[in-house]
Amino acid sequence: MKVLIISSSTRKGRTSHRVALHLANRFNGVAGVEVRILDLMEHKLPMFEEVYVRDENPTVAAKEVAGMLNWADSMVFLTPEYNGTYAPALKNLVDYYNKTEFIKKAIGIVTVSTGALAGMRSAVQMQNLIAALFGYVAPYMLPVGNVTDKFEEDGTLKLPLFENSVHNFVSEFLWLADAIVAKKELAAAAA
Numbered sequence: 001m002k003v004l005i006i007s008s009s010t011r012k013g014r015t016s017h018r019v020a021l022h023l024a025n026r027f028n029g030v031a032g033v034e035v036r037i038l039d040l041m042e043h044k045l046p047m048f049e050e051v052y053v054r055d056e057n058p059t060v061a062a063k064e065v066a067g068m069l070n071w072a073d074s075m076v077f078l079t080p081e082y083n084g085t086y087a088p089a090l091k092n093l094v095d096y097y098n099k100t101e102f103i104k105k106a107i108g109i110v111t112v113s114t115g116a117l118a119g120m121r122s123a124v125q126m127q128n129l130i131a132a133l134f135g136y137v138a139p140y141m142l143p144v145g146n147v148t149d150k151f152e153e154d155g156t157l158k159l160p161l162f163e164n165s166v167h168n169f170v171s172e173f174l175w176l177a178d179a180i181v182a183k184k185e186l187a188a189a190a191a
């Protein structure tokens with residue numbers, strides 16, 4: 001199972017990326033799982049002007065990102081909440097590439113806020129976003145409120161009480177992702 005975590009804060013001094021680092025470690029510890037982080041701060045994409053397949057001069061970063069999206073069997077959309085919704089870099093990404101990069105893949109939702117409400121408004125909006133991409137929304141989400149109380153900068157979990165939520169998110173996400181990949185293998189074998 002190849003899991004791509006899309007970390008979508010491009011803000012200097014960001015805090016949500018620490019959750020991406022933590023989740024990457026968690027997925028790494030599961031047998032049969034390979035994980036990569038697509039960091040949208042590192043892989044800067046152009047502001048959307050035309051879709052990737054019709055972009056006559058895609059940047060090196062755009063080609064690398066296309067490779068990462070295609071590599072993934074499943075994805076985690078990880079976003080801070082800004083003004084009640086998800087990060088603009090995430091919307092820019094999904095609009096730039098084709099639905100084919102997301103279609104029929106399990107996609108998990110992780111929202112991050114320094115506040116107590118944990119980015120729930122962006123989480124609900126991402127359910128609609130993933131449906132529009134014809135991805136499969138993983139129903140167990142991981143909304144992370146008060147993020148600086150829960151995670152260190154290097155991704156270490158600070159708050160043992162939050163362990164259960166992380167464990168449930170990872171295991172429920174992999175249950176769905178594995179089921180979808182198994183179904184695709186069956187369909188390919190029957191074809």
Ligand SMILES: Cc1cc2nc3c(=O)[nH]c(=O)nc-3n(C[C@H](O)[C@H](O)[C@H](O)COP(=O)(O)O)c2cc1C
Nearest residue numbers: 009011014015016080081082083084113114115119
């Ligand atoms: C422009 C802006 C808008 C924000 N709007 C919200 C919001 O609507 N809801 C919320 O819970 N937090 C909001 N916050 C607080 C962020 O959730 C918090 O800054 C968080 O650390 C952002 O993640 P980041 O550090 O990875 O960028 C906002 C922060 C910024 C900079």
